[in-house]
Amino acid sequence: MPATTFLPAVLPAGVTLRPLRHDDGPALAAAYTRNRAHLEPWEPVRPPAFYDAERQADLVATELGAHEAGRSVPLILERAGAIVGRVNLSDVVRGAFCNAHLGYWVDGALAGRGVMTAAVEAACAHARDDLGLHRVQAATLLHNAASQTVLARTGFDRIGTAPSYLRIAGRWQDHALFQRILHDD
Template sequence: MELRSGDVTLRPIHRRDRAAWGRLRAANAAWLAPWEATPPAGTLPPPSFPAMVRELRQQARLGQSMPFVVEHRRRMAGQLTVAGMSWGSLRSGTIGYWVDQRLAGRGITPTAVAMTTDHCFGPVGLHRVEINIRPENVASLRVVEKLGFRDEGLRRGYLHIDGAWRDHRTFALTAEEAPDGLLARWLAARGDAPAPS
């Protein structure tokens, strides 16, 4: 399955993405280090790329996550995952993402998040989507501000990042808060006509 709007495409992650993903991660190591989850001391190191893809795809089959590669003009630009998907009376998921520093500020991440949120609220059937951001991450704070996510407050020591437990602010939207679609609202705010998905 692919989601597309203009130059931005979301598609499933594959094992064949290993080389491109590795190059992109290496080029962005310093850019991503302050924001990326790290294993606490005494736990297993991050998995290899094939193991990560295998685990993400298994979680996707179980309805627990939706992992995507973000492409800009058909070139890999980053990654976006809806994780921690819960069903029953909660119907919620958490969006996490990263994008190539060279492409930051071009509207790629807000477009990707808006498309994903619409997909979550529509065909997938979630009711709530949240994004958790370190208070110092100004670029990500701009993404949720542009898209109208509601600030729900601070979570102390929420996630292990860059060697320590870091606070995060939680932002959320429910399906009722974007009845006409988040992507249409975002594109209208930019002065763009909505593009077909």
């Protein structure tokens, strides 16, 4: 299925949720560099090149290719011209599954201000209304209470635990699994 267009959404704290653009590489590199310590406990170990503008430009091109193929929806949180987070619907599967994985992060300076709750709600509405998906799933580290709060506030249900699910912060870690059913039929 071809890509759909996500219309920008205004979120709390003067943040806008918008589609990823071809020229976002340098701003993403700056955002990841600025938030490196904030994100390191929650993400895979990143090589130094990950924080370079050129590497981020390459990753943007790859993500936009997946979007054009209908496999993902890469979104950016932006405030006053600076990137302050990401929301991604990835691994979009059609057919009997009609599912996507949800991933997200927000700038440490904006954590706890309702920004991510509003962004996840907007992404799920897009998944339901524009992509026609039935389900969105997410996973968090067992001790990531903030992320689990966002999921609970946006209608996700915890459905289990996955032992050694992802290699985060240099080691295989257990994750709590969540889903949100978008359609009742």
